[in-house]
Amino acid sequence: MADYDTHDYDVIVIGAGGAGLRAAIEAEERGLRTALVCKSLLGKAHTVMAEGGVAAAMGNVYPEDNWEVHFRDTMRGGKMLNNWRMAQLHAQESPDRVRELERWGALFDRTEDGRILQRDFGGHRFARLAHVGDRTGLELIRTLQQKAVSLGIDVFMECKILRLLPDAEGRISGAVGYMRPTGEVVAFTAKSFVLATGSIGKSWKYTSNSWESVGDGHAMAIWAGADVIDMECVQFHPTGMVWPLSVRGLLVTEGVRGDGGVLRNSEGKRFMFDYVADMFRAETAETEEEADGWYDDHANNRRTPDLLPRDEVARAINSEVKAGRGSPHGGVFLDIASRRSSEYIRRRLPSMYHQFMELAGVDITAVPMEVGPTCHYMMGGVRVDADTAAATVPGLFAAGEVAGGMHGANRLGGNSLSDLIVFGRRAGIGAADYAEGRAGSPSVDAAEIGAVIDEVYAPFGREDGRNPYDVQHELQETMQALVGIIRTGSELEEALGKLEDFKEQTSKLSVKGGRVYNPGWNLATDLPSMITTSIAVTQGALHRKESRGGHTREDFPGPDSELGKVNFVQRQTAERGYLAPISVNPEPLLEMPPKLRALLEEGS
Amino acid sequence: MAENQRAGEANHADVTMRLWRGDPSGGEFTDYVVPAVEGEVVLDVIHRIQGTVAPDLACRWNCKAGKCGSCSAEINGLPRLLCMTRMDTLPPGAPVTVAPMKAFPIIRDLVTDVSFNFEVAKTIPAFQPGPEPEGGYRMAQVDVERGQEFRKCIECFMCQDVCHVIRDHEENKPKYAGPRFFIRLAELEMHPLDVNDRRELARQGAGLGMCNITKCCTEVCPEHIKITDNAIIPMKERVVDAHYDPVAWLGRKILRRTKKTAPEASAG
Numbered sequence: 001m002a003d004y005d006t007h008d009y010d011v012i013v014i015g016a017g018g019a020g021l022r023a024a025i026e027a028e029e030r031g032l033r034t035a036l037v038c039k040s041l042l043g044k045a046h047t048v049m050a051e052g053g054v055a056a057a058m059g060n061v062y063p064e065d066n067w068e069v070h071f072r073d074t075m076r077g078g079k080m081l082n083n084w085r086m087a088q089l090h091a092q093e094s095p096d097r098v099r100e101l102e103r104w105g106a107l108f109d110r111t112e113d114g115r116i117l118q119r120d121f122g123g124h125r126f127a128r129l130a131h132v133g134d135r136t137g138l139e140l141i142r143t144l145q146q147k148a149v150s151l152g153i154d155v156f157m158e159c160k161i162l163r164l165l166p167d168a169e170g171r172i173s174g175a176v177g178y179m180r181p182t183g184e185v186v187a188f189t190a191k192s193f194v195l196a197t198g199s200i201g202k203s204w205k206y207t208s209n210s211w212e213s214v215g216d217g218h219a220m221a222i223w224a225g226a227d228v229i230d231m232e233c234v235q236f237h238p239t240g241m242v243w244p245l246s247v248r249g250l251l252v253t254e255g256v257r258g259d260g261g262v263l264r265n266s267e268g269k270r271f272m273f274d275y276v277a278d279m280f281r282a283e284t285a286e287t288e289e290e291a292d293g294w295y296d297d298h299a300n301n302r303r304t305p306d307l308l309p310r311d312e313v314a315r316a317i318n319s320e321v322k323a324g325r326g327s328p329h330g331g332v333f334l335d336i337a338s339r340r341s342s343e344y345i346r347r348r349l350p351s352m353y354h355q356f357m358e359l360a361g362v363d364i365t366a367v368p369m370e371v372g373p374t375c376h377y378m379m380g381g382v383r384v385d386a387d388t389a390a391a392t393v394p395g396l397f398a399a400g401e402v403a404g405g406m407h408g409a410n411r412l413g414g415n416s417l418s419d420l421i422v423f424g425r426r427a428g429i430g431a432a433d434y435a436e437g438r439a440g441s442p443s444v445d446a447a448e449i450g451a452v453i454d455e456v457y458a459p460f461g462r463e464d465g466r467n468p469y470d471v472q473h474e475l476q477e478t479m480q481a482l483v484g485i486i487r488t489g490s491e492l493e494e495a496l497g498k499l500e501d502f503k504e505q506t507s508k509l510s511v512k513g514g515r516v517y518n519p520g521w522n523l524a525t526d527l528p529s530m531i532t533t534s535i536a537v538t539q540g541a542l543h544r545k546e547s548r549g550g551h552t553r554e555d556f557p558g559p560d561s562e563l564g565k566v567n568f569v570q571r572q573t574a575e576r577g578y579l580a581p582i583s584v585n586p587e588p589l590l591e592m593p594p595k596l597r598a599l600l601e602e603g604s
Numbered sequence: 605m606a607e608n609q610r611a612g613e614a615n616h617a618d619v620t621m622r623l624w625r626g627d628p629s630g631g632e633f634t635d636y637v638v639p640a641v642e643g644e645v646v647l648d649v650i651h652r653i654q655g656t657v658a659p660d661l662a663c664r665w666n667c668k669a670g671k672c673g674s675c676s677a678e679i680n681g682l683p684r685l686l687c688m689t690r691m692d693t694l695p696p697g698a699p700v701t702v703a704p705m706k707a708f709p710i711i712r713d714l715v716t717d718v719s720f721n722f723e724v725a726k727t728i729p730a731f732q733p734g735p736e737p738e739g740g741y742r743m744a745q746v747d748v749e750r751g752q753e754f755r756k757c758i759e760c761f762m763c764q765d766v767c768h769v770i771r772d773h774e775e776n777k778p779k780y781a782g783p784r785f786f787i788r789l790a791e792l793e794m795h796p797l798d799v800n801d802r803r804e805l806a807r808q809g810a811g812l813g814m815c816n817i818t819k820c821c822t823e824v825c826p827e828h829i830k831i832t833d834n835a836i837i838p839m840k841e842r843v844v845d846a847h848y849d850p851v852a853w854l855g856r857k858i859l860r861r862t863k864k865t866a867p868e869a870s871a872g
Contacts, residue, residue: 041664042722043759044672099740105731105795107748107755114742132752138671139755149722150730157722181711210666244643250669355669358688359645469655513660516627517712520659 004176004185004453008442009033009154010435011428012175012190014161015217017045018137018420019400019427020196021144026428027194028151032435035154037177037188039212042155043145046198046210047420050137051253051351053119053129054421055414056094060115062126062298067091069125072599074415076279077123077309078379078408079549080564080600081230084592085386086406086423094418097425098130106143108132120258123309123412125283126298134253134351140417159186160525161216163452164193164224164396165444172224172395174444176452180522183515185453189442191435194389194427195221195382195398200234200533202526204375205480206249208240214526215533217402221382222532223576226391229404229567230380231533232540235411235550236485238263238313240374242331247359249374252334252352254413256369257306259348260295261336263317264368265325271332272305275316280308311410311549314373318485321372331372337365373485377416379407379550380540383569388430389423392571395434399427405567409549457515459524465510468524475502475530483538488554492542499535503579506531528578539584540568565589619691620699621649623661627712635699640691646702647675647686650714662713670826673760677714678703683762683824705765721761724781727809728788733797747796754791754835756827757784763821763831769814780811783821783831790835793842807843812836 011027013020016038027034038045057070070091075082098116102108108130109117120127132139148155161177175188197217201209222228239252257263265271270291276284284305285291291304306313317332327333336345342365346353349364356362356369381404382391389397400420407415459465482495506528511521540551546560547553566586573583617640622633636653647665654661665675668687675686680694680701694700708716733741763783770776781789789806792798806812819832829835 040666040672041674041718044666044674046667048672048758049667049669102741103733103736105733105792105798107743107751107795110743110745110748114744115740117745132755135671135756138758142755142757146725146730149725152726155722181715181717210668210672212666246641246644246648247668351671358670359690360643467655467659469659473655511659517662517715518660519654519662523659 004187004449006187006189007035007156009035009188009190011192011194011431012037012188013194013196014175015045015196015198015400015402016042016155017047017196017198017400018140018144018417019424020045020194021141021148022421022424023194023196023397023399023428023431024153025144025148025151026425027432027435028148028153030432032432035156035188036148037156037159037161037175039158039160039180039216041157043141045141046213047137047141047417049208049210049251050140050417051134051251052121052255052258053131053136053414054094054098054140054417055121055124055128055412056098056130056418057091057126057128058095058098058116058118058130060111061118065126065128068599070094070128071596073124074412075408075600077412078410079559080408081233081548081567081589082408083386083405083590084596085590088596089386089426090406090415090419090422093422097418097421101140101143101421104143104147106132106139108139119255120295120307121413122254122257122307122313124414129258129414131255133347134255134349136417140420156186160522161220162456162525164220165448166224166393167443170394171438171442172393173442174449176449178456181517183518183521185456187449189444191438191442192395192397192431194431195391195396195402196400196424196427198401199378200530200537201375201378203475203479203530203534204484205476206240207375208237208249208251209375214529216526216529217398218378218381218536219529219532219578221391221396221398221402222536222570222572222582223578224393224396225572225576226393226396227383227569227571228381228536229383229569230409230540231536231570232544232551232568233379233409233549234375234537235310235377235379236314236373237376238310238317238373239334239371240376241360242327242370242372243329244360250355250359251374251376252369252371253349254310256334256336256349256352257304259336260340261334262304262306262339263313264333264335265320266327267325270306271320271325272308272313272316275312275319276305276308277312280312284308309410309412311552314485315552317371317373327370329370331370333368334371335368337367377401377411379409379411380404380537387426388433389427390430390434395438397427397431397434399423409551456525459509459511459521460515462508462510465508466505468509468511468520468527471502471505471509471527472523472530475527475534479534483534483541486552486554487541489542492538495538496535496542499531499538502531507579532578532582536570536582539570539582543568543584543586619649621653622699622701623650623653623714624703625661625713626710628710631710631713633701644691645687646679646684646689646691646700649691650686650702662711662715664715671758673758673826676705676760676762676765678705678765683765685760685826688826705761707765707767707771708761718761720777721759721764721784724785727781728785728792729800729802729805731792731795731798732800734799741797743796750794750834751791753829754787756829757787758827759784760826762824762826766820766824768818768820769811776811776814779809780814781809783815783836785810786812786815786839787829787831787835790839793839803843806839812839812843
């Protein structure tokens, strides 16, 4: 067995996007020995991709906004599948977390009277997103990164964690992985661990997610025996780029629509007026005149249907393309050029302007963009306690995209950045409390580490296995074709069969070259996570025989009120790991207090 | 030059990618001939090579959208982001040369050890706001925009790579923070709420005086930040004011300015 370094801390945070950074800051400020472990360089995590803003009911633009309205919007957007307590804490605490970012150096755009400016976004009744042009995620991650550096938090960069390890009592006490620049195995022990590993979106062909989003945290939690919920709830963002093919899936911010852009089909028609679900009819404009009036006067006009929640818009675009009214490259048109001045577009949407100009040769101030749905966000994830972010196995905490429950069946735009800072902080507190209350030094079984080492280096010794790139490619084609935006039972069954084959192939991969910064080998070590999360998504989708939020079943096109009362909970019990089965069981949602339930009825 | 290798099927138009392969002990350029595909960027072509003939080709990347600054390299001799350089903007018919950033130690192939930058970041005294008034801070848009320009920085470190104070002079690194951190210092110095004074740090510890304003950094910035004009030159002026103006010096001594000097700021 190879030699390896072991590092011991009180709290270890895996993942250094917004949630991981915020959790580590909290634990470090409590005086605990804290380390951040991240798969890329510090400051490169997927949070930098967030564009539109961070949702917080600060009431700077509309004084009538408050946490109760934000709570209501979040629950309705999530089609009531949300963990109500998470939605409540999120709505109540996000304004303080935004102000905290400002105290740490963030420079948000301002109102006329010098306060933080807020912009309109889909599903939010009032202009609510604090923002910095269309690069809010960069501002958030850089602010948290600089705060973390100033606190002197230890950071292990370009370190891939493979497995969480329990002690003899079943408490998560260790983690094992490898340093990408050397390929050497490294082990960590700590009194508590926070998962903040982000998404799973790289298992689809067209995705806004980077190579990192392979579901490491979701998978490691399952392999550690933790519950995951709502895995069928994957968000397809309505507006990804569709051309050129090489950038297909790249995100086009909802801020384009928040700032006046509208969707049109090949006939030039604003088709979203034809796709207003009953649930949103009362609050949505019926005519173009009313919709256009809404941007400047929310009191006397109802909102444009272009800003319905993302699941609604994505399905509408899908239907238009299917009906033959799509754009030349298989999307629809997103038009802001004919509606706002060139100067306004370049000031409000500088990243989008450059993205289209440099990658597609399209000037968005002159012509419409072509856009279509792209795999974007994972609502489902590790089942956590709302207040402490504790998972269902002791010593493990989760925050951000890897945690489930906050967003229910569909996330509203802007609620992700706020989720990161609200629950990142709470996970930091939860993990710190747990670490302080835990006696003795954490210890793990060296034989388990040895088994992980043997497995991770095994592909170097095989001659005749498959190329990991080929398996990944086929997995992405499968998930795109069979577990995409519109699903049906027979295709989901077919996908599960193929995923079984991918399991087999992944246990027999071959890789070339050495251990030092070897992307082929690194991908081979990502595939188990991709397979476990893909299976969980497909199983959840098969069990949820209804359409709700991001989960749409062609064979069950409407919502089912009974299924709306349960989460599908998945877990591994006896056997663990990506080759072992995962059970699926419906369990009732948390009971919502009547006072909060009453808020949901208002204005609906 | 290593042997030619083919990636993918032949096409009516092929391109030759001349990629540097090697490690700290040395390396060489290897040619890969790949079919041209409409609309691709350099990173797409590298990914196709990885997926077929060279799965161990080391290349750092993340967002593939010009937002994270991971995939910096030198394309035909110039620092560029691999993900934002379209193949059809490069000279047709000629090989496309891709090498790692020269100013940083090689890890493998196109990946360099950029830890120098993370070490410098630790030496910058943190943002420190003044007391918060009732109802929160107020700032005018025009005042935040100066800092926002610098906060567009995606930390691709290409300005560091191209800066000849460190590009060809390893010995200067311990006393020179480089353009990325000059804009960080400028951003903090111009932040409407910050009360630290980093001018002395800029002059002494960060080596601002060693920059001789050749604007190479500004030219390569993918975010089009006017590093030299809007950050370095104003910082040089402020440092000069603080250091050589006897009236300002006397004023500081007598009036006990609220802004701390950098050593004080570092201390707490």
